[in-house]
Ligand SMILES: Nc1nc2c(c(=O)[nH]1)N[C@H]1C(S)=C(S)[C@@H](COP(=O)(O)OP(=O)(O)OC[C@H]3O[C@@H](n4cnc5c(N)ncnc54)[C@H](O)[C@@H]3O)O[C@H]1N2
């Protein structure tokens with residue numbers, strides 16, 4: 001039994017009353033791309049000119065045999081194997097099933113596994129990148145098979161790979177979305193020029209907004225001159241107040257007045273990394289004082305819309321601990337702007 005035996009090609013003009021074997025797509029550049037006819041549609045006389053307009057002089061009538069799957073069924077099975085917490089699958093359209101997020105959160109997807117399953121011929125799984133921030137209802141995965149009819153072997157191979165991965169990693173789910181915690185954040189703004197009122201603070205409002213966007217809040221902002229002891233005292237007082245995260249702005253670079261990295265070290269915090277291989281944001285420091293994350297934020301965070309801070313902050317808000325390797329892998333693909 002070949003695929004050809006299961007697909008009967010019929011001239012569109014002779015197809016009145018017959019049943020479509022798959023969704024049919026219309027594309028009008030700049031105006032429309034979507035399903036014009038749904039799989040299972042019974043072709044009417046009025047449909048003939050519309051079908052000819054989208055270039056269909058012939059259509060397929062389907063006679064599916066054992067051991068094979070229709071593209072819609074295959075896409076559903078793939079999506080069902082992949083999805084985990086806080087996501088849901090859409091109905092198939094044009095042979096594709098989307099997995100959408102149910103919440104505002106952080107996408108978790110394993111790149112190695114996705115690269116492996118896509119080595120199976122006829123399988124196509126397209127995902128967002130790991131650790132992307134998503135809104136509720138945003139698609140995070142699209143699954144489909146390439147032919148209209150696919151051998152069940154391909155799906156069995158896919159299922160085996162996924163199950164093995166779950167066993168190896170001791171995981172219930174593959175692609176899922178982590179919710180953000182509502183964190184209370186202490187903000188320390190350094191810089192003599194701001195402390196003395198020579199210039200207005202422009203850093204605070206930007207950091208506060210980034211936290212609000214992730215469902216957290218700055219509970220207090222304290223200002224400090226370029227003085228190590230004062231910065232350390234502010235760190236301790238926020239720690240005593242049990243904030244979930246301490247952020248320190250400015251003073252992260254190489255000038256004699258740049259005291260922030262030294263102050264973070266002097267507080268006794270464990271420094272995960274001073275320096276982040278991403279531009280902008282290369283002077284960021286990541287540290288932990290006990291369980292409390294501390295980040296030293298360089299001036300570019302105030303200026304550039306997307307820096308290393310925007311990569312790491314959502315992960316911290318999702319409850320993840322940042323390790324050295326999380327930082328070192330940021331260099332590849334990490335040149336945004338410099
Ligand atoms: N020779 C080198 N120069 C620079 C390096 C380097 O490695 N070698 N790194 C560069 C990078 S990367 C960054 S980012 C910047 C800024 O680093 P800092 O965090 O030390 O920033 P500051 O020196 O404290 O301030 C820079 C600039 O921003 C103004 N500022 C700071 N805080 C505020 C605030 N709260 N409100 C308004 N304006 C603020 C400050 O007045 C300065 O004009 O260094 C590069 N240079």
Ligand code: MOO
Nearest residue numbers: 280281282283300
């Ligand atoms: O910390 Mo700086 O941006 O690399 O601009």
